[in-house]
Amino acid sequence: MDIPKIPLGEWVDSFVAWLTIAMAGLFTFITNLIDGLLDVIADVLSVGPPIVLILFLTLLVTYTSRWPLGVFTFISLLLIDNLGYWDSSIQTLAIVLLSGLLTIIIGIPLGIWCAQRKTVQNIVTPILDFMQTMPAFVYLIPSILFFGIGVVPGIIASFIFAIAPTIRMTNLGIQKVPKDLIEATNAFGATTSQKLFKVQLPLATPTIMAGVNQSIMLALSMVVTASLVGAPGLGADVYRAVSQIDVGQGFEAGLSIVFIAIILDRITQNLRTPAYRHVVKPKIAFSIFAFLVVVTAIVVAIPKEKDAVNENANGIGAQTDYEIVGIEPGAGLMGLTSTALEDYQLDEWTLLEGSSAAMVAELQKAYNNQEPIIITGWSPHWMFSTFDLKYLEDPKGSFGGAESIHTIVRKGLEQDAPGAYKILDQFSWEPSDMEAVMVDITNGMDPTEAAEKWIDANPDKVSKWTNGAQTGSGQPIKLVFVAWDTEIASTNVIGKVLEQNRYDVTLSQVEVGPMFAGVANGSVDGMVGAWLPTTHVEYYNTYKKDFIDLGQNLQGTKNGLVVPEYVNIDSIEDLK
Secondary structure, X not given: OOOOOOOHHHHHHHHHHHHHHHOHHHHHHHHHHHXXXXXXXXXXXXXXXXXXXXXXXXXXXXXXXXXXXXXXXXXXXXXXXXHOOHHHHHHHHHHHHHHHHHHHHHHHHHHHHHHHOHHHHHHHHHHHHHHHHOOHHHHHHHHHHHHOOOHHHHHHHHHHHHHHHHHHHHXXXXXXXXXXXXXXXXXXXXXXXXXXXXXXXXXXXXXXXXXXXXXXXXXXXXXXXXXXXXXXXXHHHHHHHHHHOOHHHHHHHHHHHHXXXXXXXXXXXXXXXXXXOOOOOHHHHHHHHHHHHHHHHHHHHOOOOOOOOOOOOOOHHHHOOOEEEOOOOOOHHHHHHHHHHHHOOOOOOEEEXXXXXXXXXXXXXXXXXXXXXXXXXXXXXXXXXXXOEEEOEOOOOOOOOOEEEEEEEEOOHHHHOHHHHHHHHHOOOOHHHHHHHHHHHHOOOOHHHHHHHHHHHOHHHHHHXXXXXXXXXXXXXXXXXXXXXXXXXXXXXXXXXXXXOOOEEEEEEOOHHHHHHHHHOOOOOEEEEEEEOOOOHHHHHHHHHHEEEEEXXXXXXXXXXXXXXXXXXXXXXXXX
């Protein structure tokens, strides 16, 4: 059907852009509130040595779920501490507890409202259907624009993803209260509040607690997804392990998440009917637990006197909260930046992990408001064409010199598909060529269309790649790439050229580690995005005996710390 495409995406982009500006004050307030609450929770969980929280949780699990689970809790938490994931576990636990608290505070009242008003239920139900079926990654996109990179957008996305069961189960629990009991309370002249708090909620509590339990488990399932926007904790450890193909670290971090999930699940399942309620009445036991938590929270919340620091309040560090906005935790650029922080003794600075998309979103937000920001940058990249940016000088050479991007293919490709091998071997272009494709993609053009546009405009360059190459006969060619704008551009261009030469091309987006591992083990045919000799050197050295390096396809790349031109610093040394 020849019907023009409805510009739904453009409408959504415009609406989000308007919200970002119109509700900036509200978003700032929410960010500060969540940051403050999270700090308090994390401080409470971190009071004293790890054994304090381990014993506290062991006693709580033992009381609610019997002593065998108490023993399991004690051993599992000691193992987490022994493996070195205690701090990450505290961060993850704080994020999940805050997300769960928000679902209770907002979800239960909404569920009650739905149960009491049919019209509200009819409005809320399709919204919940939308929230539960929409991929969780989608929530991260507006969260970054509204709340910036870091833990807050992760918590907001987790809250949105996890709140539906609490609302649904609260609504269901109240509606399932026997009608004869409701009629009896009405006959005795009970008010709406009396009926709710003395009859409906007590009878619906098991169902409501089941909803809360599900919400907490869903929030915990979001910890890895939330790490894409900079949320710390075990999710970031798992994400880093995936990026680096570190099976051991991935298993350890994943096992820690499993332990925390089991502990939280058993506690929330048995809060209403503790296993040892005949020994200590629940009111007494939970009052003691609550008292200890509240007192600890008050103590950690009391402002402490800070030593006077001779620093410029108007300096770049104070203006950016001593934060550098980074990309994926497994990227070689992140390792170079960590090395630079050590070389220049920038101990007070924090490198935020996230993704390249989240980094660009933060840059866009800061640039629009003319606010100072420091990011990890590389070129070629379309952001240098869109924004007025500059590299900070690196007198110590921590980021190395100029790099090249290499084409790497699996062993045996030359025999299986000699034409594709020759095209990949002869593929070479300039940074300006790559940037032209990236700009089109950034402006909304589909990557395939942007690749076709460049190919049509540069037949002479493409002919050099295909010169003397045997035409294919439908052989499958699998190429992999990381979700960097540079690699999206180059892979789509070379993929389209191979298609035009009668190869059946499949492009797959993966992380850096799987990209190298896939070519090395022969599960994919090649890639055109190996940054050498610095960014990807660890992966290259690990797998170099198992693939073929066809050499450079682009020269003149660069890594470093980048700031907008309006930021009044010129060197990494200015960050001191």
